Amino acid sequence: MNALLLLLLLLTALLSLATGSSDIAPLTGLLDWARGVQSVDAIVSGEIRLPRTLLALLVGGCLGLSGAALQGLLRNPLADPGLTGASQGAALGAASVFYFGLFPALGGVAPALAGLVGAGVALLIMLLLAGPAGQAMVIMAGLAISTLAGALLAAVLNFAPSPFAMQELVFWLLGSVAERGLDHLAVLLPALLVGGGLIWGQRRLLLGLSLGEQVAQSMGLSPRRGGRLIVLGAALLVGSSVAVAGAIGFVGLIVPHLVRPWVRHRPDRVLLPSALLGAVLVCLADIVVRLQGPGQELKLGVLTSLIGAPVFIWLVWRERRRWL
Amino acid sequence: MALIRVEALSLARRLQSIDLELQPGELLGVIGPNGAGKSSLLESLAGIQPCTGRISFEGHDLNGLEPLARARQIAFLPQRPQVAWQLRVRDVIALGRLPWGDESPRIIARAARSTGVEAWLDVPVDRLSGGEQARVWLARLLAGEPRLILADEPLASLDLYHQQQVLGLLRSHTGAGRGVILSLHDLALAAAWCDRLLLLQAGRVVALGTPHAVLTAENLRRVFRVAAEIDFSAAVPLLRMRRREPL
Numbered sequence: 131m132n133a134l135l136l137l138l139l140l141l142t143a144l145l146s147l148a149t150g151s152s153d154i155a156p157l158t159g160l161l162d163w164a165r166g167v168q169s170v171d172a173i174v175s176g177e178i179r180l181p182r183t184l185l186a187l188l189v190g191g192c193l194g195l196s197g198a199a200l201q202g203l204l205r206n207p208l209a210d211p212g213l214t215g216a217s218q219g220a221a222l223g224a225a226s227v228f229y230f231g232l233f234p235a236l237g238g239v240a241p242a243l244a245g246l247v248g249a250g251v252a253l254l255i256m257l258l259l260a261g262p263a264g265q266a267m268v269i270m271a272g273l274a275i276s277t278l279a280g281a282l283l284a285a286v287l288n289f290a291p292s293p294f295a296m297q298e299l300v301f302w303l304l305g306s307v308a309e310r311g312l313d314h315l316a317v318l319l320p321a322l323l324v325g326g327g328l329i330w331g332q333r334r335l336l337l338g339l340s341l342g343e344q345v346a347q348s349m350g351l352s353p354r355r356g357g358r359l360i361v362l363g364a365a366l367l368v369g370s371s372v373a374v375a376g377a378i379g380f381v382g383l384i385v386p387h388l389v390r391p392w393v394r395h396r397p398d399r400v401l402l403p404s405a406l407l408g409a410v411l412v413c414l415a416d417i418v419v420r421l422q423g424p425g426q427e428l429k430l431g432v433l434t435s436l437i438g439a440p441v442f443i444w445l446v447w448r449e450r451r452r453w454l
Numbered sequence: 455m456a457l458i459r460v461e462a463l464s465l466a467r468r469l470q471s472i473d474l475e476l477q478p479g480e481l482l483g484v485i486g487p488n489g490a491g492k493s494s495l496l497e498s499l500a501g502i503q504p505c506t507g508r509i510s511f512e513g514h515d516l517n518g519l520e521p522l523a524r525a526r527q528i529a530f531l532p533q534r535p536q537v538a539w540q541l542r543v544r545d546v547i548a549l550g551r552l553p554w555g556d557e558s559p560r561i562i563a564r565a566a567r568s569t570g571v572e573a574w575l576d577v578p579v580d581r582l583s584g585g586e587q588a589r590v591w592l593a594r595l596l597a598g599e600p601r602l603i604l605a606d607e608p609l610a611s612l613d614l615y616h617q618q619q620v621l622g623l624l625r626s627h628t629g630a631g632r633g634v635i636l637s638l639h640d641l642a643l644a645a646a647w648c649d650r651l652l653l654l655q656a657g658r659v660v661a662l663g664t665p666h667a668v669l670t671a672e673n674l675r676r677v678f679r680v681a682a683e684i685d686f687s688a689a690v691p692l693l694r695m696r697r698r699e700p701l
Binding site for chain 2: 205334337338339340341342344345347348349350351352390394395396397
């Protein structure tokens, strides 16, 4: 399963490198770029398509993994990684950059870094608010912080200094991996490593929790502490991906469902394939975005939501039938 | 040496200074009316409730054991077992190996065989009947090869056949120096199957001893508020009610 997904991921990456408005030889271009040869192929492949491809893969991986982890932790197949409050916090952080013009020295990476700070602050307040209570309270606290950050975000939009700033902000919020460089990877990659590591370390807890918190505890696991680490990891993943690429909806929610039947519904084995499939799907969606050509193009986050929302409705329908 | 020894175990407002000892090979039944503290006691022994007092396992302080080491010795079956996700029987049994960090196919197969669930290994557990599920939950416990099983009302909502079957499996686990503590409401079954009974009321021990010594008409009247007696002269102990209404 994982090997198959890895192969699919590789093929998608190659397809992504070959897709774009200009007709170039992507592999030759990449080799030239790596050798420092200044050719059109090298610049297009290495400086435009490579970062875009890698970002799409990493963002998708972050979203898929965080969704699988949170659904496992909450034992709820309808849990969304945005429930931690981190994604709205990240959006608010990044929006503040557009509004106040913060960190001008950082250039294009400023929204991403501010987004990461926003996600971190939202997470900290959420954990303080939840206190020592159980997982359900963490999510209520996450929802509260998410709502607060959403309200502040609306206020920022409301008082946007100019129509251009507002348009820039709205487009950014719609989600995209275009026009970003390798320096954005420097924000995303550490978050993926740390957040993914935190979650990976708790996969036995995720498995044990399928029999409930009490049984998990009787099996020598620590649901409270481990649960916090999973929330922290998921928030890092989703916060950093929102910070870098804006809101890309429904990936974290849907991907674990597609994977589950292949891993016999085991919450510990769903993690890695969810990350891989998330990466593949976001990269494929971004290829579709690029095929539209220049002009009024559909943003990546809008596309994933347009595809994801009907799938989500179908999932709710299926879950409802199970409970009837 | 006692398998487990409990001294002055207390849990805020639920258990008060419980003393208890379980010898290897013993099946101990915990009985008492609703709210007596049966579940609280089992959960305290399983390390789920933050209790005070001293619990030693084969002479070692239980609090000094690492949680995983403790879980390898003591397995806990909750009152209403449930499983999220559509896990298959094989994976539910494998969960019993979590404290050991392996999923030994040999041990899982043995646990499935001894509980008679090997035919359903690849069936999602939520498709089984309540009685069939009860055997899967036990297989999960057995896969962990614990020295002590704590089972909280494992007979609830089971028919007569499955009640006997579960009790038979628990009884057979007490061989080879292992032990079982279970809570139950059926006093006739408690008298028939348990070596000793612990009678609880409002978080205190009322009586601890052989079924004969604990299930007296006086205890049934005082603790359970019914006029009844256990007829130990029958081939299998029998609960005989003297009045239909409670006292």
